[in-house]
Each structure stands twice: as structure tokens, then as C-alpha cells.
Amino acid sequence: MDYDEAITRLEEIVQALERGGIPLDATLKLYEEGAKLLEFCQQELASAEGKLNEMRLSEVESKLSE
Amino acid sequence: MSAGSDVTTGPIPVGQFVNLVRNTLRHDKLFQNQVIKGEITQWKRHSNGHTYFTLVDSEGQISAVIWQGRCTIDSLIEEGSVVVVIANLDLWAKAGKIQLIVNRIELVNKLGILEEQKKQLIASLRREGALDRMRMKLPMIPKHIAIITGFGSAALADMNRLMDNRWPGLRRTIIGVTVQGENAPNEIVRGLLAAGKLATPEYAKRLSQPPVDLIILGRGGGAPEDLWAFNLEPVVRGIIASRIPVVSAVGHESDLLVADLVADLRASTPSNAIELCVPEYDYHQMLSFNLNERLNEAANRLFIDWRKELYLLQTRLLNAPLKGIFNANKSVTQLSHRLTNAVSNQFVKARQNLESISTSLRLNIQKSLAEEATKLAVIESALNSSHPRNVLQRGYSMLTSKSGSVISSANELIQGQQIILALADGDAKATVDEIEKR
Structure with missing residues (x-):
């Protein structure tokens, strides 16, 4: 699963819960899935952050051949 | 001479x-x-x-x-x-x-020769199907962007500035290469190869960073000859060979290079590449915040509805005939167990920032369900043990006045009074002969 698939599914879940009329079991399952998807999306956003490496080609190449 | x-x-x-x-x-x-x-x-x-x-x-x-x-x-x-x-x-x-x-x-007529070579290259790429090949999808949230461009170039400064505006701290590796002149094609190809290596799990692990998942190949505007490296076969082949998406971002809007024709995405300028590839942090944070709020609100509302239903059930039980109480109580207890179990099992795993809402929700549900179950048990046992019929069946009898009011003290009796003895299976009329108080 990637981020946009997760967001799309999450939107579906939220809409289903907002409409209501779902049995208790199913609601709990949807809620749990939604919470997991949110966690995944948050992780995706967090994992995009990192260092800025600025190197000349030769530096990159020597780093790769270490 | x-x-x-x-x-x-x-x-x-x-x-x-x-x-x-x-x-x-x-x-x-x-x-x-x-x-x-x-x-x-x-x-x-x-x-x-x-x-x-x-x-x-x-x-x-x-x-x-x-x-x-x-x-x-x-x-x-x-x-x-x-x-x-x-x-x-x-x-x-x-x-x-x-x-x-x-x-x-x-x-x-160097430019004429170059143009002719470019035309021939495009024609042969078209014959091979390289122009119509399936393009790779760009990651919506790139976790590691490699930017291959001129070291210290104005284009790089523009890209860095724009990236910092859209997503400060987005992970990137800049590979500085020569983008014009005789060495350019060779360096660009080597840059693509290096980025390709950074995209493999092996190197990602070794360098403790996520694999490169997007390459931006960029160069600012210039004379046609200055941009020519991006029309040359080695560079074009390097782009086609890449296993991760390559965005071509060379020159200005009007410059169309062979690299643009084979890349997974063509950006009109280096800045445009950043706009196309780098998501806006604020937008995505807001999106996920809103979905979080809506998810919790909707679930909360539904859980409140179920609590109301349980409350109604309890009220009905209180008014129900004796015979049904035990079974109904059992099923309510089971239901409350299920709800409590389901809520506690599933909510434990819920996200950190949902914790406060789900915890209070769970506690509320558990508390009210426990209270309800206790109440029902008390009602049932009281009803079961204290009903007069049960007492009479054990050999006791109940004394009432003729009007039917229960007599539980000797002080309420007078000599010669007509009384009724209630037994489990019938009544007897009697008269008080003598009163001895204790």
C-alpha cells in the first residue's frame, strides 16, 4: 500500500462511519482499520523527512564504492 | 629576399x-x-x-x-x-x-548537424517504442529525492529554496555534475547510475537512509548548444534504463529535449519539477488531521448510540416479567462483555494521538456497562431471593390482615382479630386467641 491508496481508503472509511447504520462489529473493524491507516499515513509523512546531502558526483561515487 | x-x-x-x-x-x-x-x-x-x-x-x-x-x-x-x-x-x-x-x-553548421542527430535519435527511439513505453508513477510522498544538476548552480538554488518552502527538511541527495560541455553526457550518465545505486535496498541499508524513490534531472536555461547533453543518446539511454522514476527538468518551457521525451515526467523548468514532485507538507498534515477528527467524531457518535441502546435495554429489563430476567440478563452481560472486549482489544492498538479519545471512550463504555451489569445482577438476585413465593415454598407462611396488609409484628395484633395465613399453595382464615410478646 502507498500513501495515496491509504488516503483514499481512509476517506471511504470515514464516509461510511459518518453515514452510520453499520453493525457494531463492523464499525469497530472499520474504526480499527482507519486508525491503522492514519498511523501509516503519519509514518509516511514523518519518514519523508531527513538529511540534505549535497555532493559532487565524485564524492557520491567514492561514498558508494566504500 | x-x-x-x-x-x-x-x-x-x-x-x-x-x-x-x-x-x-x-x-x-x-x-x-x-x-x-x-x-x-x-x-x-x-x-x-x-x-x-x-x-x-x-x-x-x-x-x-x-x-x-x-x-x-x-x-x-x-x-x-x-x-x-x-x-x-x-x-x-x-x-x-x-x-x-x-x-x-x-x-x-554545428547546430544543424546536432539537430539532424537529434532527429535521428528520436526516430530510432520511436521505432524501438521507447517513446511510448509505460511511464513509472511518481511517489506521492517521496522519501528520498536524488537531484542531478550543476553543482552550485542557480537552478539548484531555486530548487532547494522551493523545496524548503513546500516541505522543509524533505530528504534529498544532490548529485552535482557538469551539465554542459564535453564531459556533461558522461557525468550525467554516471549521476543517474549513482542515483540508481542509492535506490537499491542494499545501498540504502548501508548508508542508513531510505532508498532513492525519485530522480530529478535538472539544468537551468541556456543556449541550445549548452543544453545539448540532454539530447544525446547516452543520457537518453541512462534515463530509459533507470528503475526509478526520472523527472526531466531542463531549460525553459520552450526547450524540448530528447530527455523530456523519454523521462517519466517532463517538467518545464527545474522549479516546475519541484512543484510537480514535492508535496506541500502543510496540506498533507491538515488532510490527515481532518481525517483523524472525522474518524473519531463518527465513531464516537456511533458508540454513544450503542450506549443509548444498552440503556434502553436495561430499562426494559427492569420492567420485564420475572421469568425473562435471568435469560435477558445473561444476554445483556454477554453483549456488554463483547463490546467491552472488542473495545479494549482493538483500541489498545490505536494510534498514539487517538489514545486520549479512545481511552476515555473505552472507560466510559466499560464503566457504564459494568454498572449496568451489576445493577442487573442485584435486581435479579433480589427478585429471586426475596419474592414471597420463594419464601413460602420453604415452609414459611405470611400473615395478613383481612384487608390484605402484611402483619410482621405482634404489636399489630389484637385478641379475637380475624387474620389470613398465606401459604405457598393456598390461604387459611384464622382468629387470634392469645398474644405473647417477646
Whole structure:
């Protein structure tokens, strides 16, 4: 699963819960899935952050051949 | 000096004569630093580093040599090229051969030749199907972008600034290469290879960073010739060979390069590449915040509805006939267990920032369900043990007045009073004979 698939599914879940009329079991399952998807999306956003490496080609190449 | 002035003294040795001619040629400005145009034949790059060729047109021809290191030779120059040279005329005495010593050589109509090569490259790519091949999808949230561009270039500064505006701290590796000139194609290809290595799990693990999942190949605007590396086959092949998406971001909107035709996405400028590839942090944080709120609100509302339903059930139970209480109580208890279990099992795993809402929700549900179950148990046991019928069945009897009010004290009795004895299976009328108080 990637981020946009997760967001799309999450939107579906939220809409289903907002409409209501779902049995208790199913609601709990949807809620749990939604919470997991949110966690995944948050992780995706967090994992995009990192260092800025600025190197000349030769530096990159020597780093790769270490 | 004229060659004829010494003739009267006798014959001149030929070598001397030839050198006389050579000196004359070498000192005549007409033959030095002359600009000459012609077509190349017998183009030969010798192993000694010198380059030999003949410059020819329909009226004549002359030998020429480029001494090693004397000037740069465009790699496009080949047999049949039309060139302009700046050269000195010299005479090679030993061979008696006149030749041009070339100081500079330039292709005539270089851009035309390049354009023709570009056209041919595009045609062959089209034949191969490389132009219509499936393009890779760009990651919506790139976790590691490799930017291959001129080191310290204005284009890089623009890209960095724009990235910091959209997503400060987004992970990126800048691979600084030469983007124009003779070394550019080679360096760009090596840059693509290096980025490709950074995209493999092996190197990602070794360097403790996520694998590169997007490459931006960028260069700012310039003259067509300055951008030409991005029209050359090695670079184009390098892009096609990439296993991760490559965004081509070269020059201005109006520059269309072969790299643009084969890339997974064409950006009109380096800045445009950032707009297309780098998501806006604030937007995505807001999106996920809103979904979080909506998810919790909707779930909360539904859970509140279920609590109401349980409450109604409890009220109905309180008013239900005795016989049904036990079974109903059992099923309510089971339901409350299920809800409590489901809520506690599933909510434990819920996200950190949902914790407060889900915890309070869970506690509320558990608390009210527990209270309800206790109440029901108390009601049931009270009803079961204290109902008069149960007591009477154990051999006790109940005393009431004729009007039916229960008599539980000797003080309520008077001698001769008519009373009713209630037994489990019937009543008996009686009269009080004597009262003994304790």
C-alpha cells in the first residue's frame, strides 16, 4: 500500500462511519482499520523527512564504492 | 629576399631551396593564421596523438595536421565534415610537402548537424517504442529525492529554496555534475547510475537512509548548444534504463529535449519539477488531521448510540416479567462483555494521538456497562431471593390482615382479630386467641 491508496481508503472509511447504520462489529473493524491507516499515513509523512546531502558526483561515487 | 638573387653563383642544393621556400611561406602574413573552409577527407587520428586530414573542395585540396593538444577537436568532426580552420601554412622539407598546421578547427553548421542527430535519435527511439513505453508513477510522498544538476548552480538554488518552502527538511541527495560541455553526457550518465545505486535496498541499508524513490534531472536555461547533453543518446539511454522514476527538468518551457521525451515526467523548468514532485507538507498534515477528527467524531457518535441502546435495554429489563430476567440478563452481560472486549482489544492498538479519545471512550463504555451489569445482577438476585413465593415454598407462611396488609409484628395484633395465613399453595382464615410478646 502507498500513501495515496491509504488516503483514499481512509476517506471511504470515514464516509461510511459518518453515514452510520453499520453493525457494531463492523464499525469497530472499520474504526480499527482507519486508525491503522492514519498511523501509516503519519509514518509516511514523518519518514519523508531527513538529511540534505549535497555532493559532487565524485564524492557520491567514492561514498558508494566504500 | 628573392630566390633568384643567388642563382648566378651556381646550383642550390634542393634541401636548401626547399628551406628557402619554407622560410618565405612562414614569413608571409598571407599564409599565417589564415581562415580556411573545406571538407574533411582522410581524417585520421594517429596513435601518436596527432590528427591528420586533407581539406578539400571542388577547386583543390591541401594536407593538414593538428598537433596533439594544440586545440580541442569537436567530437562531432568526422570524415566529410565541413569545417573552418585557422592554420599556418608550412612546408615539410623532407617530404617536400606543403601542409596546414591547424591552430583551431570548428564545425560549420554545428547546430544543424546536432539537430539532424537529434532527429535521428528520436526516430530510432520511436521505432524501438521507447517513446511510448509505460511511464513509472511518481511517489506521492517521496522519501528520498536524488537531484542531478550543476553543482552550485542557480537552478539548484531555486530548487532547494522551493523545496524548503513546500516541505522543509524533505530528504534529498544532490548529485552535482557538469551539465554542459564535453564531459556533461558522461557525468550525467554516471549521476543517474549513482542515483540508481542509492535506490537499491542494499545501498540504502548501508548508508542508513531510505532508498532513492525519485530522480530529478535538472539544468537551468541556456543556449541550445549548452543544453545539448540532454539530447544525446547516452543520457537518453541512462534515463530509459533507470528503475526509478526520472523527472526531466531542463531549460525553459520552450526547450524540448530528447530527455523530456523519454523521462517519466517532463517538467518545464527545474522549479516546475519541484512543484510537480514535492508535496506541500502543510496540506498533507491538515488532510490527515481532518481525517483523524472525522474518524473519531463518527465513531464516537456511533458508540454513544450503542450506549443509548444498552440503556434502553436495561430499562426494559427492569420492567420485564420475572421469568425473562435471568435469560435477558445473561444476554445483556454477554453483549456488554463483547463490546467491552472488542473495545479494549482493538483500541489498545490505536494510534498514539487517538489514545486520549479512545481511552476515555473505552472507560466510559466499560464503566457504564459494568454498572449496568451489576445493577442487573442485584435486581435479579433480589427478585429471586426475596419474592414471597420463594419464601413460602420453604415452609414459611405470611400473615395478613383481612384487608390484605402484611402483619410482621405482634404489636399489630389484637385478641379475637380475624387474620389470613398465606401459604405457598393456598390461604387459611384464622382468629387470634392469645398474644405473647417477646
